[in-house]
Every structure is written in structure tokens, then in C-alpha cells.
Amino acid sequence: MPDLAPPVLExxxxxxxxDRSPAFFLLEKDGRLMNWGGNPEAYGFTDLKxxxxxxxxxxxxxxxxxxDDEQMSLSCVTMESGISADVHIFSGEQGYYWLLLLDATLKEAHLVALQQEANELRLFRDRHLKMMNQYLAKKNSEKVFHLTLQEPGDxxxxxxxxxxxxxxxSYSEKISPVRVLKSLDEYMTAIxxxxxxEGGVADKIMGDAVMGVFGILPGVSPSVQSVKAGFRMIKNVRSLxxxxxxxxQDTFDIGIGIASGKAVLGIIGSWDRRKTLSVIGRYVNLASELEKQARPNEILIDENTFRAADDFQADFSKATLSLQGTDMPGQVFSYEAAEDDG
Known part of the structure; x- marks a missing residue:
């Protein structure tokens, strides 16, 4: 055993x-009590002999x-007095045994709280998955998968x-999972x-990000749909x-990127897996890059989107960006919500 100075031991x-009310008992091999100390009264032992x-x-x-063993530990044992204790039994000199009791009331309460949080987390996860299934399947599959898309791609x-x-x-790394999922549920609903x-499809939900696709379903110009959706997202988040x-509670802002153009659209998935909608192309990459560079409460759109969404051109101004990972820098336009918007 290391030679520890008294202050270190203290x-x-x-x-x-x-704070755990340690109580110890020195016992013979047959379990008879030889001596005791600490705070046995905390566990209901007031008349020891x-x-x-x-x-x-x-x-x-x-x-x-x-x-049978030189040492044994039992966690969170309810004593006859009703007190929860960690019980330790270990051998001493001359064949004697030590029995050590440590109050485990706070430890047990913490374990109960963790179990409760795990149960709540499971419930919120199930609720979140149901919400995502509703968004990605119920509202979209009835429309999207009735389209005559070719599986190899269109x-x-x-x-x-x-x-x-x-x-x-960064917020999710510091806060309990239950609170994280509650917050994510609220913001994902708003987004x-x-x-x-606006007639789009929530193609992918990736943690705290969403990919929406417009133009799969017939109707209004996809550029107009996407810009209107972006405006409504910011308004919803502001209200939330x-x-x-x-x-x-903590609050968050969103950044949005939109690009328009020809893309490969199709249903992918093997025969033994669930088939999913997939959109691939340079404009997908461009929209992703625009989102990464968008500031909080800002919508960045490419030139194709700007030209097609003529009703909203007055809301946007030219932006100078250095786009990475795309061979289509083009002209970029920015809408940044004012403090009192929404």
C-alpha cells in the first residue's frame, strides 16, 4: 500500500x-461480531453486542x-432498516473478515434517474421516428411512389x-439526450x-439538417416552391x-442553401432492402455548399433559382462567395432576415 500523507488520506x-456514512464490522469466520465502528446507527444498528x-x-x-472469496461487493442492497447500502466484505489478518457498509441512497436515486431518462429517451426516440416516418413516408410516399420513375434513374x-x-x-454534446430530442423534434417540425x-419532398433528414427536393411533383415552379419554403422555415423558427x-430554453437559427437544375432522380435499393428516393447531381452538391456558407437566418440561392423565382428577386441581393467542392460558382444571391422579420 502506498505511503500516503495524512492530508491526502483525509x-x-x-x-x-x-457523505456515505461508512460503518464497519469485524467478524469471525462464522459471522460472529468482534468489533464495530463508523456510523452503524445510520443503518439501524443501535444495540450491537x-x-x-x-x-x-x-x-x-x-x-x-x-x-469463498477474499473480497465480495454487493451494490445498492436494501438493509432491514430500509436504507440502501453498498456492501463490501473482505478478509483481514488472522482469518477475520471486515464488513463495510456505505450509504447508497444518492447512488440509487441517480441510477433510478438514469433509468427514467433512458425510458424517456426511448419514448422520445420512438416519437421522433414516427414523426420522421410521417414526413418521409405518409405524406410523400403516397405522392412520390405513384410517379412513373425509372429505378435506374431519370x-x-x-x-x-x-x-x-x-x-x-455542440448543444447536443452538452445536454441530456432527452432534452436534445425534445428540441430536435420541435425544430424539425418547424423546418x-x-x-x-410547398409541394416538396423531405428526401433526407440527417441529424439536425434537412434536404428538401422540389419539382418531383407537378405544379408550381420548383424554384418558387423552394424559396417560399425557405421563407416559411425562417418564419417558423423565429416563432418557435x-x-x-x-x-x-435554448434557441437556434437556421442556414439555408438552394440550387436548381437538372438532377438524376430515381428509386434505389436492393430486392431485400427498403427502396428509397435518391437525388444526385451537381446542383445537389451546390445547394449543400450554399447551406454550409449561409449565415444564421440567411438563404443563399444560385443564379438558376434567382432567375426562375422572379416574384422574389427584390428580396435578394448579390453575394460574393468562394464556393468549395463545386465547378459551378456562378452568381449567388442572398436573403438575410431582418431582426424584426417573422
């Missing part, structure tokens, strides 16, 4: 045992003496929108609904933030 005691069999006082000890003029919740990743309401501020 520190270790205060750190690990002081030398020579008495502790198996009669602590039922879990019945049949354990002499122990070329189509589309508008692709990427939206990301700014700062949510995904405009995609669906006001509610969360009143409730003293």
Missing part, C-alpha cells in the same frame, strides 16, 4: 466516503460465512434545398412542414424561438 476520505451473529441482523449474510429539373440548425451539434406544404425564450 482528502480521499472526504472525497469518497464522508459482541459475539452475536450478524447473519441474524443482516439477512443477506446468511450462508456467506466463511466467504433526369429532371429540380430545386434542392438544404437547411441546417446552427449550433445544434420540415414548409417543405411538405419566441416561445422557447419565454420558457427560458
Amino acid at each position: 482528502y480521499l476520505y472526504n472525497l469518497s466516503f464522508k 459482541k459475539g452475536e451473529h450478524m447473519e441474524e441482523r443482516i439477512l443477506l449474510l446468511e450462508g456467506l460465512f466463511p466467504p 433526369s429532371k429539373y429540380l430545386s434542392v434545398l438544404f437547411a441546417d440548425i446552427r449550433g445544434f451539434t 420540415v412542414r414548409p417543405v411538405l406544404d 424561438n419566441k416561445v422557447r425564450q419565454r420558457e427560458k
